[in-house]
Amino acid sequence: MTLHQQIKAASLAALQALYPEQAFELDQIAVNQTKPEFTGHYTVVLFPFVKTLRCKPNELGEKLGDYLLAHTSLFSAHQTVSGFLNLSIKDQVFTDLLLHNFNNPNFGKAAPKSKKVMLEYSSPNTNKPLHFGHLRNIFLGYATANILKNDGQEVIKANLVNDRGIHICKSMIAWQDYGNGATPSSTGIKGDHLVGDYYVRFNNEYKKQIAALVSQGMDATQAEKEAPIMQATQAMLRDWEKGDENVRQLWKMMNDWVYEGFNNTYARLGVDFDKYYFESNTYLLGKQLVESGLANGILYQKEDHSVWVDLSDEGLDQKLLLRGDGTSVYMTQDLGTAKLKYDDYGIDQSIYVIADEQNYHMQVLQIILKKLGEPCWKGIYHLSYGMVELPSGRMKSREGTVVDADDMMDEMIVLAKEQTEAAGKTEGFSDAELQDLYEMIGMGALKFYLLRVEPKKKMIFDPKESIDLHGFTATFIQYAHARICSILRRENLPIMPDSSHFQGFVASEKLTDAEGKLLLSLEQFPEVLKAAANEYSPAIVCNYAFGLAQLFNSFYDNHPIAKAATDEKKNLRLMLIVMTAQVLRQGMNLLGIRLPEKM
RNA sequence: GGUCCCGUAGCUCAUCUGGAUAGAGCGACAGCCUUCUAAGCUGUAGGUACUUGGUUCGAGUCCAAGCGGGAUCACCA
Structure with missing residues (x-):
């Protein structure tokens, strides 16, 4: 307790x-x-x-x-x-806590409980590379999964890949018409970027063609439909659905390029998945659900054979579930996938990390499943987060106004390098160690920047202002950790010394104010993690870790540790900083942020 | 127009779910490195918590109305 x-x-x-x-x-x-x-x-x-x-x-x-x-x-x-x-x-309450937990790697970890959750995050489209906005999703999903695991829940991390549809065909058409057989290896361009380039190319050509038609006197909406490149794209989608071998081959080739690129990016981001779902495999699943719902009279059909659900008793509108030609829409697919997840794993909860622009969609998804009598409706939880915007507004990949995820990582690592060099802190490191350090600092700063704000709030990121490495940042926490490790090194202690290093220790001296404050904060770590799990909020962990690092820095400044007045004080303070470092590491580890031992 | 979200220091955010005189970081200003890493520490300035009502012993927090910003309400995904 x-x-x-x-x-x-x-x-x-x-x-x-x-x-x-x-x-x-x-x-x-x-x-x-x-x-x-x-x-x-x-x-x-x-x-x-x-x-x-x-x-x-x-x-x-x-x-x-x-x-x-x-x-x-x-x-x-x-x-x-x-x-x-x-x-x-009482001081003794704190010193007991310290003695029992100073090197306890499970401090703050809850006992396993019988709750199985699936947490879907990232869920990219395969027509363009990941951008800064996706990073918020990815970090939020990964960190939340860790936080729930730490809470004792069984977590399956899932990635639902949107690998088919008209937007995918757009890149394919553009590559076919203008690509001249370019491949990632022939161009040296990362696969997802290469495909993304053709997505942009499509839109440029499309705009040109519309303009040409309009100048010939056609009205704009008509021109949008009749532009030859759009016609070709729609034809390609039909061919894809029919299973045309050439189209399927092109589709598979380009998607594989993208996956290779994504895997590279995911690896750099330090995130992973236990299960992939592909829409090309699952997009038909919802149909069956809809058809039985129709048979049971829960859904209704219009004259054109399209199938609808009436949500007016929930204060909402009618919603289309199957087109007149029998093809499924987005919602249909999601109904099927929701059930599939439940059937595959027997999960108690299904969490979706999706931007808040889909709040309505997720609400409707749950209501429809409930109406259809699918038990999976109960466990659906939309972990909604605000979009990342630029000062000029939303990022549009179609218009190329995106901050690319890979570029962002590169920039952060360069920034870390520059600042480390400027601070003159590169001595005593090998080149490989420096590279690793820059990676830790740069990636840590990026992750912390996106996680420290409550998920619900939208964020504005100005690319002109680089992400800070001072103040409320991962760097600050990393620095506190490195300082602690430095003291331990000088004392010839390992990062996690066992109690044999403190044989015969008895706490008898009064705790100072700063010691008490640190211990008070350390004691709160378990309940902070509990709150983070209950609220699906890595931001809570960010705030806590920063506060703890602040307390440590302040303590460090006016309390000698290695040269404390008495042996007892020295040992107590050593245990105190061992525990502080351990808690900082554990907290940051949940967020996917590594802490260096030296910086 | 309907529904939902947001509005706290110049900027970015906290405020432990209704508790004491609303706190941090950045930026500004002033101090602190012959003592364990100054990517740090200490201090100063900076506030009508969008507005107006209501509930309460007590409201940034809950309720109502309004103002401002955003999202969404497709046979798009």
């Missing part, structure tokens, strides 16, 4: 004992961290009780505080200030 929980429980028991005629609920008891301007670590708010108990807040505070001190071994002092009972935690 965390201190926070213990204090709540103890306060409840105390109130119950002091006022046996009253009934109290755990939820009524608000326990907060004490504000820095007051003495104490945790604060019980007394106002909720003064009305029913008809007593003065300060009297209640005194009574409650006295009782807690007498009946628990948690507190050393209490003080009531204008309705708030401030409790000071």
